[in-house]
Amino acid sequence: MDRLQLATLLSWAGEGGFRGRKRLQKVVFFLQEAGCSLDCRFILHNYGPYSRDVADACDEIVAAGLVDESYDDSSGYVQYTYSLTQFTRELLQRTPDPRMQRFEAVGRGLINEDLRTLELGSTILFFFRQCKNWDEALEGACKFKKVSQDTSPSLTALKLARRIEAWASN
Amino acid sequence: MSDKVFRDPLYNYIAFDRKRDGWLIELIDCPEVQRLRRIHQLGVSHFTYPGAEHTRLGHSLGVAHLMQLVLDHLTRACRAAKIGGARQALLAAALLHDVGHGPFSHLFEPCLEIKHEKWSVAIIKDETTQVHKVLKGQNEYLPDHVADLIDSISTRHPAWQRALMSSQLDVDRLDYLRRDSLFTGADYGHFDWYRLLTTIQFHDNETDLVWPAKSALAIEEYIFARYYMYQNVYFHKTTRGFEQLLQAMWNRAKTLRQAGEDIDANPVLRRFWSHGSSEPEKVPVSDYLAVEEFTVLDQIERWTEHKDKSLADCARRFLERKGLAKVDPPPPVNPLTARDTEWEGELHKLLRQKRYDPPEMYCLADKLDQKYLLPYFEEKEPENQTAVNTIRVLLDGKLQTIGEYLPRLKAVIAKQADRIAYYVPKEIRKEAEVLSERLRKARNSK
Numbered sequence: 345m346d347r348l349q350l351a352t353l354l355s356w357a358g359e360g361g362f363r364g365r366k367r368l369q370k371v372v373f374f375l376q377e378a379g380c381s382l383d384c385r386f387i388l389h390n391y392g393p394y395s396r397d398v399a400d401a402c403d404e405i406v407a408a409g410l411v412d413e414s415y416d417d418s419s420g421y422v423q424y425t426y427s428l429t430q431f432t433r434e435l436l437q438r439t440p441d442p443r444m445q446r447f448e449a450v451g452r453g454l455i456n457e458d459l460r461t462l463e464l465g466s467t468i469l470f471f472f473r474q475c476k477n478w479d480e481a482l483e484g485a486c487k488f489k490k491v492s493q494d495t496s497p498s499l500t501a502l503k504l505a506r507r508i509e510a511w512a513s514n
Numbered sequence: 515m516s517d518k519v520f521r522d523p524l525y526n527y528i529a530f531d532r533k534r535d536g537w538l539i540e541l542i543d544c545p546e547v548q549r550l551r552r553i554h555q556l557g558v559s560h561f562t563y564p565g566a567e568h569t570r571l572g573h574s575l576g577v578a579h580l581m582q583l584v585l586d587h588l589t590r591a592c593r594a595a596k597i598g599g600a601r602q603a604l605l606a607a608a609l610l611h612d613v614g615h616g617p618f619s620h621l622f623e624p625c626l627e628i629k630h631e632k633w634s635v636a637i638i639k640d641e642t643t644q645v646h647k648v649l650k651g652q653n654e655y656l657p658d659h660v661a662d663l664i665d666s667i668s669t670r671h672p673a674w675q676r677a678l679m680s681s682q683l684d685v686d687r688l689d690y691l692r693r694d695s696l697f698t699g700a701d702y703g704h705f706d707w708y709r710l711l712t713t714i715q716f717h718d719n720e721t722d723l724v725w726p727a728k729s730a731l732a733i734e735e736y737i738f739a740r741y742y743m744y745q746n747v748y749f750h751k752t753t754r755g756f757e758q759l760l761q762a763m764w765n766r767a768k769t770l771r772q773a774g775e776d777i778d779a780n781p782v783l784r785r786f787w788s789h790g791s792s793e794p795e796k797v798p799v800s801d802y803l804a805v806e807e808f809t810v811l812d813q814i815e816r817w818t819e820h821k822d823k824s825l826a827d828c829a830r831r832f833l834e835r836k837g838l839a840k841v842d843p844p845p846p847v848n849p850l851t852a853r854d855t856e857w858e859g860e861l862h863k864l865l866r867q868k869r870y871d872p873p874e875m876y877c878l879a880d881k882l883d884q885k886y887l888l889p890y891f892e893e894k895e896p897e898n899q900t901a902v903n904t905i906r907v908l909l910d911g912k913l914q915t916i917g918e919y920l921p922r923l924k925a926v927i928a929k930q931a932d933r934i935a936y937y938v939p940k941e942i943r944k945e946a947e948v949l950s951e952r953l954r955k956a957r958n959s960k
Contacts, residue, residue, distance in 0.1 A: 365895045
């Protein structure tokens with residue numbers, strides 16, 4: 345994922361900035377699975393698919409002074425927020441990324457998705473990529489995340505995973 | 515029955531118990547493992563550091579030795595049964611983790627368009643290989659278990675097993691930092707490795723691996739050793755120049771091959787390329803394993819007489835050790851985009867004037883990804899931290915990342931912005947630098 349792609353993705357979060365590194369991991373995973381060529385290598389961590397490439401790209405764009413990082417732990421857990429600088433916003437306006445355009449609507453949808461749905465949904469899709477069977481993927485992911493399979497959150501997460509998979513197939 | 519003993523410059527003796535681990539000695543004798551004897555551990559670093567002639571075999575034996583030590587420690591320190599079940603697979607994974615490496619290790623991977631990790635997995639799983647047969651002779655499921663431990667995407671086995679093999683502080687790194695330091699003569703890779711191996715402990719219901727706070731200084735030493743080795747050895751500008759040259763040469767050959775021109779490929783490479791893909795699913799393992807460093811050097815020698823002038827020129831430059839020179843580009847106009855078209859255009863113009871054709875063969879952009887320059891990466895959000903991506907110490911029952919515990923480390927582990935360097939023929943370095951300076955001044959004045 346290069347700077348232009350990441351800046352474009354972060355810009356979709358709007359004025360308040362992009363909240364959470366974990367959310368960023370899952371959104372990038374889904375976008376990549378949807379066919380967006382971001383070239384990030386994911387492995388499975390406790391909270392679902394995780395890519396060092398995403399974490400690196402995020403820290404790098406901050407180090408380059410193109411994105412501001414802020415930190416908040418007032419709610420009891422640590423959360424980082426990423427906002428484009430004014431200079432970066434202007435650059436993006438001058439050089440929009442044609443590779444990302446097709447994914448804007450799905451990307452915006454994912455950014456606003458419930459974090460737990462993103463977590464479980466991405467884990468289901470990760471398992472599906474290995475076993476190619478939705479029932480097995482749901483079972484594997486729920487066992488991995490230690491949640492029940494037949495609850496509403498699990499089924500919502502499954503629906504999200506299937507939607508992204510269908511989107512990729514089209 | 516006596517131990518099988520290897521003399522090793524790092525550990526003096528590496529010993530394997532013939533009675534208990536005779537199968538491991540059989541594994542070492544497999545042709546796929548012996549092939550590692552002919553692969554330079556550090557690619558073309560011996561162009562810069564003449565002593566860096568060590569191979570993947572010595573490193574693999576070292577990693578197996580360290581795995582043996584850490585497993586013995588964990589067996590003594592916790593439930594032996596927990597380790598016992600995984601011991602064989604972990605030792606085999608340590609020995610075989612690099613079995614898929616091709617000529618000149620990492621640096622040549624883009625030339626062959628391969629990922630060594632995928633090939634390691636393929637070689638272990640392929641029923642025709644000797645390593646597969648030896649593993650299967652021990653246990654029907656052993657080849658898959660070993661392959662899973664090497665395949666970083668696999669989740670079939672507990673995280674602690676994967677962390678020992680591949681994490682921010684694993685047996686692979688513990689060996690190569692010290693070994694590379696010793697053989698290059700760049701005397702930086704010193705740290706208390708024995709303490710790191712013998713203080714590691716299970717945590718969180720024996721699912722996680724951490725260190726006690728008393729080992730923090732040994733971890734700090736290790737991180738600094740990595741920092742110095744990256745700065746001085748792994749990303750040395752001369753070595754990078756030869757890596758760029760080698761890659762440009764092979765890209766040129768690919769372009770010519772795709773255009774239907776005869777590139778005078780030797781029989782081994784012709785067979786490897788005949789499959790139309792370099793993926794393990796398409797290429798028989800035997801055809802991949804046949805591609806050795808001497809195959810590559812033979813091919814480069816052939817190209818010195820090729821009718822394509824730039825291919826022949828690059829081949830000669832490589833064999834005669836006439837590398838490229840590094841030039842820093844001017845600050846970019848648009849830092850969001852990777853390429854600086856104005857600067858590259860000016861450089862191409864200069865190269866054409868000097869009759870370097872095609873100019874893109876002699877103007878090589880080297881994006882130095884900070885991911886590989888950083889001695890240690892620490893994930894920031896606690897929920898994303900695991901034994902694989904963050905080194906943590908245990909203090910009064912609570913986990914802290916090493917960066918939190920020793921804030922002074924931030925000076926070396928803080929992320930830097932990526933940089934691009936350019937490599938051009940040494941003969942025009944001065945003129946390229948003048949060009950870069952002119953553009954820098956023009957841009958700064960805007």
